[in-house]
Amino acid sequence: MADAASRLTTIVEELLGTPFPLRLRAWDGSEAGPTSGPVLVVRDRRALRRLMWRPGELGLARAWVAGEIEVEGDLYAALDLLSGVLWERDDERSLSVRDPRVRSAARAFVRLAGALPAPRPPAEEVPRRTGALHTKTRDRQAISHHYDVGNPFYELVLGPSMVYSCAYWDESCGLEEAQRAKLDLVCRKLGLTEGERLLDVGCGWGSMAMHAAREYGVQVTGITISREQAAYARKRIAEAGLTDRIEIRVQDYRDVRDGPFDAISSIGMAEHVGSVRYLQYAGQLHSLLAPGGRLLNHQIARRPERDETAYEIDEFIDRYVFPDGELSPLGTTVSMLEQAGFEVRDVESIREHYARTLRRWVANLEDGWDRAVGLTSPGRARVWRLYMAASAVSFERNRIGVNQILAVKTPESGAAGLPLRARTWN
Template sequence: MADAALRLRTLAEQLLGAPLPVRVRAWDGSEAGPPVSRHRPSTEALRAAPADSSAPTLVVRNRRALRRILFKPGELGLARAWVAGDLDVDGDLYQALDLMAGLIWERGEDAVRPSLRDPDTRAAVRELLALAGPLLLPPAPPAEEVGRRSGPLHTKIRDRQAISHHYDVGNDFYELVLGPSMVYSCAYWDSPDATLEDAQRDKLELICRKLELTPGQRLLDVGCGWGSLAVHAAREHGVQVVGVTLSQEQAAYARKRIADEGLTDRIEIRVQDYRDVRDGPYDAISSVGMAEHVGSVRYLEYAHDLYALLKPGGRLLNHQIARRPVQDESGYSVDAFIDAYVFPDGELAPVGRTVSLLEDAGFEVRDVEAIREHYALTLRAWVARLEGAWTRALDLVSPGRARVWRLYMAASALAFERNRIGVNQVLAVRTPESGTSGMPLRARDWR
């Protein structure tokens, strides 16, 4: 079978009802599709004239990739094939993802699940089944995929398991990707030419300024990660910090880091659920990249808990990824690939819903800063670090795990750039009955 690539491309276009914007290379060495050149055209140029432009190549390494896609049409089947190494991209990964995303984002997920009522569609599926091989058994999902989950969402036990899946994969691996700052959230960039370390330091300082931290205050850092914000706040602003995380590996790393900095008298790191924190009131609370794990069923409870832990006049800085609103749905969404391989049980909501729930809990929302372009820059920096140390990454984690991180970070960078998702810092106050918020009257001075 020396024409597998042409057959694959033809069948894919027939099933999708649209041109395939990437070149295809099959397991038999055959290729079909737009030509490849050494220069890198813009995504817009490729979309405008895919037949005459260079394009990245989708490499179908074996027939097993087809079986994965046939049994899970859409994003999850493609993701399984990618994680297992059955699919790869030769060329610019960002370009390939951007072009392929148009088939789903712009035309809808149903576009990759064509109706079998159409005779031509049934004929195409039969031919694809034949191309996939005679033993059409569903391959086991890659080992990196989250196993079957049961029970109610966002119980303490289930949340602990979800956090462990994502964060307890080795501190050395995260250090390779994140760099010395060990900050796993959106940086704050002066310009695209700034360094990742400077941008992350500026983000930590921005949070501290928004919270208006002063020496002697108590800060609760919910989802404290590897202790970066806790160390910065204690060292630069003289506050006492309690950081809580559900990750044992994060806590161990943070405690060592704090000891090395000589800050053990100012910072306490706990392996503790935010719902079990009982030693308020705190002067300020930070929640950075944690609220995405809370879920719709618990979000109002989360907001009430943080409100109760703040003293009157205290501030909350809630830094959270958001998605664009969609009509006629509950306001939350779950991505199949992210849920299966990256953030189990994570949910994204529009920023308006987040603000409303914080207000429902009693907070006065005083400032919302959208910084989605900053996250695109951050993710591209992380991807560059991972790709630049790929051999070392494979020494630290499985090839499948490394492929998961590369795919999800590159795809997320494009999602932020294309305004499919965003990230916002919401500053809220537990305003006392007197109405004195403590906020400045004029322009903010934290920028």
């Protein structure tokens, strides 16, 4: 077993057809690869068995969550280097168990790791689900997996703002100021005025509802299907003396019946809707708006595939982070909103803002690492560190983006009610 690092590096390079970009340290202490930059540490041979049984992203993710692989040095630099050889290759989809390269690598892995049964997935992994996507019951279970991990954990990661979506930065502000700027941008795009009714879909811990009620004098109905979020939001609202202006409900967007509303905000919620339900989601929000009402849909988007039928859900995200979550191209989302009857009036890409936001959240997690582990588990903390850091790199490399779409339920008269120079947002 001497020099496992060199043997493993050779296997990977033959599999990928390119030099492995990181230095690698194996469980026997041996090292191979570049002498500078971050180091990928394979602490346990079990990581190889995971890759034998599940080649690709899910096998790597399981080894990471289990603590069998680690990165020493700059995690972002390591992910950036790995992106070019693992996730942005033209032949990525050919790396399946039927690929001769994978079979050859598996035989070599067997010699390194031993032909033992597949290790059990880490406890943090969601078991494979069956049945129809995006039923109300299945959506509640998915949301609970991600959001009901304890409000103190989210306080540590997100900071006092408790806003779990992209902030809106300038060069001098901090995270709290950037999140407040985002909430205010949404309110201004919606043109909120005192006394109007706002529906906040996916209200989270109540930050948008509180900002709109306090700063713009609107009556807010916030809905979430996370009971922990709702309880936390109600407590914050009571402490702020805003219970007469804000109602928080544990309610699915499909069950809201008390429109019309003057405006609707949906910030970081539509990623959970799914393609099979998106037209229903858009139609429901359209039906809940008064004529002339505005929707601000803030949503992450992926880049379109050359062949959309070949698109596959990210296995790590699906099993460990957002079960059943889906990203769609921006054009698909705009088309769905238009099919539902909306007039799309403005689209603003704020991709770089999300990369900066995620880096700040990762720093919060790393600064409070021991507490984060105590509040959840070592595996859960590792899931979040990898998910947020990898997402930051994906935004920086333009693999994914985030957009604010302003849409109007334009009345029959055609008067949408927006200013001629709409970007003044008043």
